[in-house]
Amino acid sequence: MTTEKHVLRILEEVLSLGGRSATFDRDTQLLGALPELDSMAVVSLLTALEEQLGIVVADDEIEGATFATVGSLSDFVAAKLG
Template sequence: MDTQKQVLRILDEVLSLDGRSASFTRDTALLGAIPELDSMAVVSLITALEEQLGISVEDDEIEGATFATVGALSDFVQARLP
């Protein structure tokens, strides 16, 4: 499974999007565009990504641009995969 598909699956699960993420593309805006993705959801999302994909994210690596689009988040995750 490719990274973007994994990220979309986890987004759908963590944000309870009920399958809405299936229509998301790399250019789909996330932070500020999806009401479910607030600051608390970002923390839950990072935790889920770490646990399910075996990555580690340091606090100083987290910035708004990472969550700007599906593509930005997927690239961020891809860069941390073993």
């Protein structure tokens, strides 16, 4: 499974999107475009990414641009997976 598919699966689970993530691509806007992705959901999403993918995200690595699109979030996770 690609990193992007992992990210989409976790987004679907954490945000309870009801299958909407199946229509998402790299350019799909997240932060500010999905009402489900509020500040509390960002924390839940980060926790799920860390637990399910075995990555660690430091507080100083968290910025809004990371959550701008599916692509930016997938690229961030891919870099963490190294």
